Amino acid sequence: MTVPGHLQRPGTTKVLDRPGDGRVVRRTVLPGGLRVISEQAPGTRSASVGLWVGVGSRDERPNLAGAAHYLEHVLFKGTRTRSATRIAEEIDAVGGELNAFTSKEHTCYYAHVVDSDLALAVDLVCDVVFDAVIAESDVDTERRVILEEIAMRDDDPEDLLHEAFIGALLGSHVLGRSVLGTSDSIREMRASSLRGFHRRRYALSHMVLAVAGNITHAEVLRLVRRRLTDRLTGAATPAAPRQGRANPRGRDGLVLRTDDSEQAHLMLGVPALTRHDDRRFALGVLNAALGGGVSSRLFQEIRERRGLAYQVYSSLASYSDTGHLSVYAGTQPDQLGQVATVVREVLDDVAVGGLTEAELLRAKGQLRGALLLGSEDTSARMSRIGKSELNYADYLSLEQTQARFDAVTGEDVALLAKELLAGTRSLSAAVVGPYEHRDELPQEVREVTA
Amino acid sequence: MTVPGHLQRPGTTKVLDRPGDGRVVRRTVLPGGLRVISEQAPGTRSASVGLWVGVGSRDERPNLAGAAHYLEHVLFKGTRTRSATRIAEEIDAVGGELNAFTSKEHTCYYAHVVDSDLALAVDLVCDVVFDAVIAESDVDTERRVILEEIAMRDDDPEDLLHEAFIGALLGSHVLGRSVLGTSDSIREMRASSLRGFHRRRYALSHMVLAVAGNITHAEVLRLVRRRLTDRLTGAATPAAPRQGRANPRGRDGLVLRTDDSEQAHLMLGVPALTRHDDRRFALGVLNAALGGGVSSRLFQEIRERRGLAYQVYSSLASYSDTGHLSVYAGTQPDQLGQVATVVREVLDDVAVGGLTEAELLRAKGQLRGALLLGSEDTSARMSRIGKSELNYADYLSLEQTQARFDAVTGEDVALLAKELLAGTRSLSAAVVGPYEHRDELPQEVREVTA
Numbered sequence: 001m002t003v004p005g006h007l008q009r010p011g012t013t014k015v016l017d018r019p020g021d022g023r024v025v026r027r028t029v030l031p032g033g034l035r036v037i038s039e040q041a042p043g044t045r046s047a048s049v050g051l052w053v054g055v056g057s058r059d060e061r062p063n064l065a066g067a068a069h070y071l072e073h074v075l076f077k078g079t080r081t082r083s084a085t086r087i088a089e090e091i092d093a094v095g096g097e098l099n100a101f102t103s104k105e106h107t108c109y110y111a112h113v114v115d116s117d118l119a120l121a122v123d124l125v126c127d128v129v130f131d132a133v134i135a136e137s138d139v140d141t142e143r144r145v146i147l148e149e150i151a152m153r154d155d156d157p158e159d160l161l162h163e164a165f166i167g168a169l170l171g172s173h174v175l176g177r178s179v180l181g182t183s184d185s186i187r188e189m190r191a192s193s194l195r196g197f198h199r200r201r202y203a204l205s206h207m208v209l210a211v212a213g214n215i216t217h218a219e220v221l222r223l224v225r226r227r228l229t230d231r232l233t234g235a236a237t238p239a240a241p242r243q244g245r246a247n248p249r250g251r252d253g254l255v256l257r258t259d260d261s262e263q264a265h266l267m268l269g270v271p272a273l274t275r276h277d278d279r280r281f282a283l284g285v286l287n288a289a290l291g292g293g294v295s296s297r298l299f300q301e302i303r304e305r306r307g308l309a310y311q312v313y314s315s316l317a318s319y320s321d322t323g324h325l326s327v328y329a330g331t332q333p334d335q336l337g338q339v340a341t342v343v344r345e346v347l348d349d350v351a352v353g354g355l356t357e358a359e360l361l362r363a364k365g366q367l368r369g370a371l372l373l374g375s376e377d378t379s380a381r382m383s384r385i386g387k388s389e390l391n392y393a394d395y396l397s398l399e400q401t402q403a404r405f406d407a408v409t410g411e412d413v414a415l416l417a418k419e420l421l422a423g424t425r426s427l428s429a430a431v432v433g434p435y436e437h438r439d440e441l442p443q444e445v446r447e448v449t450a
Numbered sequence: 451m452t453v454p455g456h457l458q459r460p461g462t463t464k465v466l467d468r469p470g471d472g473r474v475v476r477r478t479v480l481p482g483g484l485r486v487i488s489e490q491a492p493g494t495r496s497a498s499v500g501l502w503v504g505v506g507s508r509d510e511r512p513n514l515a516g517a518a519h520y521l522e523h524v525l526f527k528g529t530r531t532r533s534a535t536r537i538a539e540e541i542d543a544v545g546g547e548l549n550a551f552t553s554k555e556h557t558c559y560y561a562h563v564v565d566s567d568l569a570l571a572v573d574l575v576c577d578v579v580f581d582a583v584i585a586e587s588d589v590d591t592e593r594r595v596i597l598e599e600i601a602m603r604d605d606d607p608e609d610l611l612h613e614a615f616i617g618a619l620l621g622s623h624v625l626g627r628s629v630l631g632t633s634d635s636i637r638e639m640r641a642s643s644l645r646g647f648h649r650r651r652y653a654l655s656h657m658v659l660a661v662a663g664n665i666t667h668a669e670v671l672r673l674v675r676r677r678l679t680d681r682l683t684g685a686a687t688p689a690a691p692r693q694g695r696a697n698p699r700g701r702d703g704l705v706l707r708t709d710d711s712e713q714a715h716l717m718l719g720v721p722a723l724t725r726h727d728d729r730r731f732a733l734g735v736l737n738a739a740l741g742g743g744v745s746s747r748l749f750q751e752i753r754e755r756r757g758l759a760y761q762v763y764s765s766l767a768s769y770s771d772t773g774h775l776s777v778y779a780g781t782q783p784d785q786l787g788q789v790a791t792v793v794r795e796v797l798d799d800v801a802v803g804g805l806t807e808a809e810l811l812r813a814k815g816q817l818r819g820a821l822l823l824g825s826e827d828t829s830a831r832m833s834r835i836g837k838s839e840l841n842y843a844d845y846l847s848l849e850q851t852q853a854r855f856d857a858v859t860g861e862d863v864a865l866l867a868k869e870l871l872a873g874t875r876s877l878s879a880a881v882v883g884p885y886e887h888r889d890e891l892p893q894e895v896r897e898v899t900a
Contacts, residue, residue: 043493046823084754088745093812095819098744114822144757151712152760152780157605260710262601294548295538304534307594310602330602362543369545372564373496376827 002027005035005208005393006238013217016395025385025395026217030224033205033236037385037395038220039212041378047213048382049121050110051129052390054206054242057179058104058319064193066181068201069102070139070146071194075109076100077138079131084138091124098124102179105242105319106390112379115214122211122223129207130231134198139191147187150180157265157432160257161328164430165267168255169324205236210386213378241393244274244321254449255430256438264336264433268343268448269326270420275318275391281404282412283316283325283420288363289355289413290314290346291327295362297346302329308339320391325420333433337442344427344448351421354414367405371398426450452477455485455658455843456688463667466845475835475845476667480674483655483686487835487845488670489662491828497663498832499571500560501579502840504656504692507629508554508769514643516631518651519552520589520596521644525559526550527588529581534588541574548574552629555692555769556840562829565664572661572673579657580681584648589641597637600630607715607882610707611778614880615717618705619774655686660836663828691843694724694771704899705880706888714786714883718793718898719776720870725768725841731854732862733766733775733870738813739805739863740764740796741777745812747796752779758789770841775870783883787892794877794898801871804864817855821848876900 002014008029017025022042029035060067076098077084091098096113098121109129111121153159163178170176181189211220225232273280291298291314302312312329327347331339355363375381375398388395396404429449435441452464458479467475472492479485510517526548527534541548546563548571559579561571603609613628620626631639661670675682723730741748741764752762762779777797781789805813825831825848838845846854879899885891 044826046826085745085750088743088750088754089808089812092738092743092745093815095816095821095823097823112823114819117819141755141757145753145760148713148758148760148781151782155607155711155713155715155780261605263598263605265605293538293542295535295542300535300538303595304538305591307591308598310595310598330605331598332601358539362539365543366545369564369567371545373545373547373562376494376496378826 002395005029005389006240010237017397019397019399024217027389027395028217028221029238031232032234033203033238034228034232035208035238035389036221036224037208037210037389038215038217039381039385040216041213041381044214044378045115046112046378047115047118047121047211047215048110048112048378049118049125050108050210050382050386051125052208052210052386053107053129053202054105054239054390055107055201056103056105057177058174059201063185064189064197065177065185066146066179067189067194067197068107069179069181070142070186070189071197072100072102072107072109073142073146074134074139074194075128075132077142078133078135079127080133081131082127087124087128090120094120096121104175104179106387108386110379110382118215118219119223122220123227126224126227129202130228134191134195136191139189139194143186143189146180147183150183150186153180157259157261157263158328158330160259161265161267161430161432164255164257164432165269165326165428168253168430169269169271169428175319175322203236204231205239208386208389210382210389212381212385238393241391242320243276244319253426253428254438254446256435256441257430257432258436259432259434261433263330264333264431265328265330266336266339266445267326267328267430268340268427269324270425270427272316272323272325272420273318274321274323276320279412279416280318282408282416284367285360285363285405285408286350286355286413286417287314287316287325288366289359290350292363293366297350298327298343301342301346302339306342308335308342336431336433337444340442340444340448344423347421348423350417351423354410354417357410360410360413364405364408368402371402452845455479455839456690460687467847469847469849474667477839477845478667478671479688481682482684483653483688484678484682485658485688485839486671486674487658487660487839488665488667489831489835490666491663491831494664494828495565496562496828497565497568497571497661497665498560498562498828499568499575500558500660500832500836501575502658502660502836503557503579503652504555504689504840505557505651506553506555507627508624509651510624513635514639514647515627515635516596516629517639517644517647518557519629519631520592520636520639521647522550522552522557522559523592523596524584524589524644525578525582527592528583528585529577530583531581532577537574537578540570544570546571554625554629556837558836560829560832568665568669569673572670573677576674576677579652580678584641584645586641589639589644593636593639596630597633600633600636603630607709607711607713608778608780610709611715611717611880611882614705614707614882615719615776615878618703618880619719619721619878625769625772653686654681655689658836658839660832660839662831662835688843691841692770693726694769703876703878704888704896706885706891707880707882708886709882709884711883713780714783714881715778715780716786716789716895717776717778717880718790718877719774720875720877722766722773722775722870723768724771724773726770729862729866730768732858732866734817735810735813735855735858736800736805736863736867737764737766737775738816739809740800742813743816747800748777748793751792751796752789756792758785758792786881786883787894790892790894790898794873797871798873800867801873804860804867807860810860810863814855814858818852821852
């Protein structure tokens with residue numbers, strides 16, 4: 001293993017991977033603690049640039065709920081040298097995409113452009129992140145846009161369900177809150193609070209600039225140094241990856257959001273592993289076999305054999321100090337109890353008996369193929385290297401990741417399934433559907449969460 | 451131009467493009483009229499295989515509404531040599547994706563796999579399309595899945611809005627119907643009807659097998675010939691592209707779907723061009739400037755200046771004999787009238803004054819970049835060549851497409867904008883939102899559709 005990003009000496013560059021197919025992954029630590037990581041991928045014709053900031057909604061004080069995401073919006077409303085319209089015009093003129101997203105532990109500003117427009121992409125991303133004006137009037141206009149975004153989320157049963165589920169699992173813990181904030185917190189947000197959040201949180205030492213595509217590392221460095229010249233000073237070194245202390249809990253067990261919908265939307269799940277847990281590769285295998293593919297137990301039992309859902313899957317989320325495994329299904333309200341029972345049975349089965357040899361093999365094959373197919377475009381490669389650097393201060397190649405999955409044994413998965421899914425542990429659940437009170441929910445749903 | 455696909459002699463192969471970067475696009479017409487078109491794209495590590503069938507929901511008789519899509523589902527439920535579970539297991543084992551979609555004029559069965567799994571991909575796609583069993587019991591199980599799919603669509607305001615809008619624009623015309631059918635038509639669908647639809651409609655002469663990725667045309671042909679050996683006989687030649695006779699109309703003007711949603715979801719639009727209309731490149735430029743990007747007039751006026759929506763865009767659809775341009779926005783119900791007015795004003799402005807020189811240039815740049823960035827992965831390339839062959843019996847390279855956009859003049863766009871968008875023409879509209887009757891809709895919405 002190469003030296004972790006936060007221990008690499010400022011001013012130096014390391015080659016992290018050179019698999020022999022022309023690709024090279026390099027990391028440079030610049031003065032001030034900014035890390036630049038790039039994947040040169042000859043044969044592609046585009047470039048993806050992402051500035052990852054190790055700040056998200058969990059870093060907000062309660063009265064500033066939604067600030068990280070609000071700030072992300074406002075930074076596009078104008079910089080010292082560009083109006084919002086000019087920013088939009090410049091990226092549209094080259095047919096590129098310039099956007100951002102905020103999660104609970106990260107914020108990422110990114111641009112995806114034709115390779116010859118790399119300089120513009122680096123300039124625009126740096127401009128919004130470092131030189132935004134955050135004007136009072138723009139904060140007010142954007143307030144309305146964010147209130148629309150919240151209303152839109154509330155109109156999408158699956159999005160609403162995700163929010164309700166994480167509330168059910170984590171209760172009042174800061175991770176249980178929505179990244180969007182609440183209508184109330186958004187209405188009360190002040191420009192000065194956003195400026196303060198930006199000033200305090202957007203430090204170079206908490207940032208990773210990730211670039212992938214038909215680029216060279218030298219060119220990326222030249223562009224970054226030119227653009228950020230005044231800022232690349234000081235003795236700060238990169239921050240270590242965010243580490244949690246414990247598995248936070250604060251569960252409500254069962255959350256209902258009444259909605260006049262055709263389907264009842266159900267999410268069931270359990271706390272799982274942090275992103276630093278070495279068993280996460282075994283968990284990936286377990287999830288693939290459980291509900292990750294069309295041959296998975298949940299898909300086969302619920303959709304193929306019983307026709308109870310159009311969409312049914314399991315998925316994983318991980319944070320620095322916790323994580324969860326969840327199952328989603330949308331079904332007719334009169335079938336909701338049956339679906340909950342089948343999910344519980346499928347989880348019990350795997351908790352008791354683990355996976356078959358064939359399932360284990362198939363899950364590994366599935367992860368291997370998905371890994372390769374999921375890294376075809378430069379945006380996916382950029383995300384992979386940026387997120388990995390911020391989360392682990394490390395790079396794991398496709399081959400290394402695959403080797404970690406391949407090394408998982410049936411015993412590893414069985415132990416984990418037993419620990420996480422055993423029938424004695426109740427499930428957390430959220431339902432979005434046409435029920436006024438929790439009492440109206442089918443008995444089976446209330447039982448699996450009891 | 452090379453000879454069109456339906457006029458190419460069976461048994462022959464033509465090179466359609468060889469841009470000099472290693473890529474080659476070739477077309478072979480096989481006995482029986484099946485066309486095989488491939489794009490060899492060295493440097494990629496995957497293969498995408500799509501069997502495009504020139505059949506969609508507009509080919510259904512009214513009592514079979516939803517049959518094309520229902521059939522697409524049922525074909526995956528088992529073939530002469532594979533159960534549904536085995537199909538799912540085989541594709542999961544290599545981490546690939548095997549799926550299909552149905553539209554109004556096409557059905558496409560596709561697989562996306564690592565390049566070394568090309569043979570499996572061709573085999574699976576051919577197996578479901580040609581050798582499915584269509585068993586009574588599977589039709590019954592899948593009936594429930596499709597009813598769930600319809601319910602899910604009804605719970606998504608934006609999906610529901612699209613359906614309502616095309617109903618508003620085309621009324622009772624077959625194109626105005628949902629691809630999914632109705633709950634009633636699905637409940638009554640018989641296995642024998644699906645078998646009949648399959649037998650009558652799935653002829654080799656109406657199919658294009660498109661493959662893109664790290665493959666050779668020779669290898670694709672070898673696999674197809676081996677898999678379909680008995681079927682590749684007879685004197686049938688490829689069908690000519692679907693041609694329409696007129697611009698069908700049957701408009702209702704304004705359709706409301708009552709929904710207890712937070713936002714009011716609005717779609718406004720006009721009939722536009724068929725896919726065979728040469729002015730479609732000018733229309734693409736117009737759409738880009740109107741609502742295709744973040745610097746577009748609609749995005750700037752509605753989101754950036756007024757904060758009236760989180761999502762607002764215009765988009766195009768085209769069929770063999772009609773097409774439309776539509777505008778979407780989601781907003782608070784009390785702002786719906788204002789949004790409708792601003793949309794109408796923006797359309798009026800461009801109908802009267804066309805685009806500025808800067809907008810014209812920017813729209814072309816946007817389309818150029820999007821064209822390149824949108825063809826990075828092998829799935830996108832496969833879709834491009836397959837759809838183009840079915841729609842036009844022709845291949846247009848990225849460079850040729852770009853040249854067509856570049857040749858568009860401000861005058862072309864101005865004439866088209868005047869013809870399609872002039873204020874004297876009323877708009878068709880759909881609203882999904884918390885209104886019981888059309889009378890409750892804001893006056894402005896009723897006015898723009900009057």
